[in-house]
């Protein structure tokens with residue numbers, strides 16, 4: 001497929017971010033994000049150094065709890081195609097793919113709120129500073145939602161593709177319910193709603209601990225939105241990307 005590049009990509013991203021039918025939602029997020037970005041941008045070098053040294057870094061509270069709830073409300077999981085991963089094959093949870101078209105990053109504006117959020121200027125500029133790349137280095141992305149319920153987890157693995165990825169936590173139960181991300185280099189990470197994890201998930205083995213029900217939380221649920229980034233000259237898929245002329 002061949003498409004024309006926009007005259008002003010960032011303007012398109014930002015205008016797309018405010019399109020109906022989610023204008024009030026995304027404008028709220030954009031305002032929120034802009035504030036968080038300004039706060040975090042001064043710490044971007046610090047985040048970058050942690051990522052470079054350990055392959056995982058958490059940027060706390062990139063979204064407010066209210067906005068994570070509003071975002072989640074846009075997704076009807078019962079109506080979305082879900083890929084349930086069998087325990088014997090590496091865990092037990094549901095993957096809801098939201099975009100695996102591998103469109104060129106430089107024309108991709110996202111067709112639903114999470115994609116628009118993950119591709120908007122405020123988010124990309126912060127993530128790129130932390131990852132130590134330029135937006136022009138990015139070839140394509142892939143985006144999905146992970147949903148873990150009671151007893152569910154992912155076993156130790158390295159992601160098979162991708163150069164770095166962001167994980168936005170949209171829902172998480174209290175710590176006594178588990179759902180920790182653990183890594184072979186000794187990290188134990190408990191993401192709270194609104195936190196963002198940036199990682200080199202294909203470099204270090206990682207896994208999650210099973211969600212456990214408690215009397216106060218008999219049906220714990222953990223939801224994360226993943227954006228996997230591929231850079232030019234990095235880990236494939238080179239051949240699958242829809243480049244523009």
Ligand SMILES: [Fe+2]
Pocket residue numbers: 157158159201206
């Ligand atoms: Fe992973």
